[in-house]
Amino acid sequence: MLDRVFENPKPKVIAGATGDWELVIGMEIHAQVASNAKLFSGASTQVGAEPNSNVAFVDAAMPGMLPVINDFCVEQAVRSGLGLKAQINLTSAFDRKNYFYPDLPQGYQISQLYHPIVGEGEVLVEMSPGVARLVRIERIHLEQDAGKSIHDMDPTMSFVDFNRTGVALMEIVSRPDIRGPEEAAAYVAKLRQILRYLGTCDGNMQNGNLRADVNVSVCRPGDYERYQATQDFGHLGTRCEIKNMNSLRFIQAAIEYEARRQIAILEDGGKVDQETRLYDPDKGETRSMRSKEEAHDYRYFPCPDLLPLEIEQAWVDDIAARMPELPDAKKARFMADFGLTDYDANVLTAELEAASFFEEVARGRDGKQAANWIINELFGRLNKEGRSIADTPVSASQLGGMLDLLAKGEITGKMAKDLFEILWTTGGDPAEVAASRGMKAVTDTGAIEKALDDLIAANPAQVEKAKVNAKLAGWFTGQVLKATGGTADPSVVNAMVASKLGL
Numbered sequence: 001m002l003d004r005v006f007e008n009p010k011p012k013v014i015a016g017a018t019g020d021w022e023l024v025i026g027m028e029i030h031a032q033v034a035s036n037a038k039l040f041s042g043a044s045t046q047v048g049a050e051p052n053s054n055v056a057f058v059d060a061a062m063p064g065m066l067p068v069i070n071d072f073c074v075e076q077a078v079r080s081g082l083g084l085k086a087q088i089n090l091t092s093a094f095d096r097k098n099y100f101y102p103d104l105p106q107g108y109q110i111s112q113l114y115h116p117i118v119g120e121g122e123v124l125v126e127m128s129p130g131v132a133r134l135v136r137i138e139r140i141h142l143e144q145d146a147g148k149s150i151h152d153m154d155p156t157m158s159f160v161d162f163n164r165t166g167v168a169l170m171e172i173v174s175r176p177d178i179r180g181p182e183e184a185a186a187y188v189a190k191l192r193q194i195l196r197y198l199g200t201c202d203g204n205m206q207n208g209n210l211r212a213d214v215n216v217s218v219c220r221p222g223d224y225e226r227y228q229a230t231q232d233f234g235h236l237g238t239r240c241e242i243k244n245m246n247s248l249r250f251i252q253a254a255i256e257y258e259a260r261r262q263i264a265i266l267e268d269g270g271k272v273d274q275e276t277r278l279y280d281p282d283k284g285e286t287r288s289m290r291s292k293e294e295a296h297d298y299r300y301f302p303c304p305d306l307l308p309l310e311i312e313q314a315w316v317d318d319i320a321a322r323m324p325e326l327p328d329a330k331k332a333r334f335m336a337d338f339g340l341t342d343y344d345a346n347v348l349t350a351e352l353e354a355a356s357f358f359e360e361v362a363r364g365r366d367g368k369q370a371a372n373w374i375i376n377e378l379f380g381r382l383n384k385e386g387r388s389i390a391d392t393p394v395s396a397s398q399l400g401g402m403l404d405l406l407a408k409g410e411i412t413g414k415m416a417k418d419l420f421e422i423l424w425t426t427g428g429d430p431a432e433v434a435a436s437r438g439m440k441a442v443t444d445t446g447a448i449e450k451a452l453d454d455l456i457a458a459n460p461a462q463v464e465k466a467k468v469n470a471k472l473a474g475w476f477t478g479q480v481l482k483a484t485g486g487t488a489d490p491s492v493v494n495a496m497v498a499s500k501l502g503l
């Protein structure tokens with residue numbers, strides 16, 4: 001299953017008055033399918049549109065309207081499933097989940113309870129080099145999003161916007177395999193990264209296009225291992241579900257708060273009620289929203305408006321054949337082919353755009369040097385200006401051209417930094433800019449040698465000192481660099497100093 005062996009991260013332990021407690025977390029992530037049209041209608045999914053302008057009759061639940069499945073959305077669910085190494089179910093079916101809400105015009109949500117399109121899969125969540133958790137995925141199902149009630153536009157009225165009604169969501173359900181707040185955040189980040197690589201969800205958490213329901217419970221040391229051995233949930237504590245979290249920072253804070261709240265109840269001799277809670281970021285607390293509803297509360301039944309969804313293995317195979325390289329594979333390849341460290345490979349594969357940029361620069365060049373320049377100079381500069389790699393002023397071919405000049409010894413490292421600055425602000429071809437600005441390393445070793453010989457002849461005392469203490473040879477390098485006006489390559493000078501002084 002895994003080509004590398006990982007050690008499991010330690011679960012988060014909270015010391016209580018009656019002994020230690022461990023955390024157990026499972027997540028249901030709603031990821032909006034990156035599709036221009038809704039799941040069962042042709043209405044647009046465009047964000048920021050005039051309220052209620054993207055609403056087809058079927059979205060508004062006009063009598064007699066029938067849903068028609070959007071096969072592009074189905075394909076995205078299959079792609080996501082394959083990306084999570086999950087089983088794809090060739091037959092799945094839609095069910096009605098009945099409940100009343102002003103932003104749900106049908107009075108039910110079309111979802112997939114009994115036969116989801118995607119079955120069991122997995123996500124590798126790496127916490128540090130060699131330390132990772134394999135989080136099991138239980139299922140992914142397709143369902144409709146609801147609309148939006150707006151209560152703060154008018155003091156006496158509430159409004160409703162149905163633009164989001166019927167937009168396709170993938171609900172990705174994990175097993176309760178996550179063992180702490182940092183792991184939970186890392187899990188969401190990893191899932192988001194995979195979906196963004198696949199292009200099946202844009203991962204925009206701020207817009208709510210990716211949001212998590214976080215289930216938290218606490219247990220005693222050893223209980224989780226007993227659950228793992230038997231898959232019997234009886235070994236775990238009662239969970240509470242924190243709804244609709246769309247910030248990695250708040251997810252961590254909410255889990256921490258919720259675990260401590262449950263521990264306080266248990267240590268007080270009470271019992272945790274299974275309920276749905278909301279996190280209040282201003283107070284840093286979770287509060288009860290409603291007691292936990294069960295599947296039967298929703299009176300689920302097969303949606304009579306839709307036939308079971310049958311897909312063909314050949315279609316799935318074709319999608320599988322067109323899968324892009326995913327983050328884990330890319331990271332492993334970057335480490336193997338370019339000799340990158342775990343850290344550098346993580347940074348460079350975090351976003352697909354950065355990874356592609358790196359590959360373009362590194363191809364046929366020194367990969368480590370390319371990585372250093374991109375991570376330290378380029379990313380540093382982009383961060384400072386709040387820009388993303390997508391709108392970097394220095395292109396991959398410009399950076400590559402600059403690295404070529406450096407590799408050929410035509411410019412020094414110091415000149416390269418200046419050149420990078422010029423390329424950033426005024427652009428241009430690196431070789432032409434370097435030539436027009438007179439940036440040229442002295443490659444003529446004769447000139448360097450002459451400067452060094454003069455220096456050695458004039459400073460016999462320094463020569464003797466350097467022979468005893470090699471560290472003092474740096475003085476000669478510094479003087480030669482000065483004498484050649486900073487145009488000599490320090491590594492060339494260093495080597496020459498060492499050989500002349502017999503160090």
Ligand code: ADP
Nearest residue numbers: 024025026027174175176215216217236237239
């Ligand atoms: P429902 O659909 O009613 O919310 P599920 O059984 O599908 O219930 O579980 C929902 C989520 O809760 C899953 O992600 C699952 O891993 C998680 N979960 C189940 N039991 C626990 C537990 N004891 N502690 C933490 N998470 C749990």
Ligand code: MG
Nearest residue numbers: 028213215241
């Ligand atoms: Mg749930």
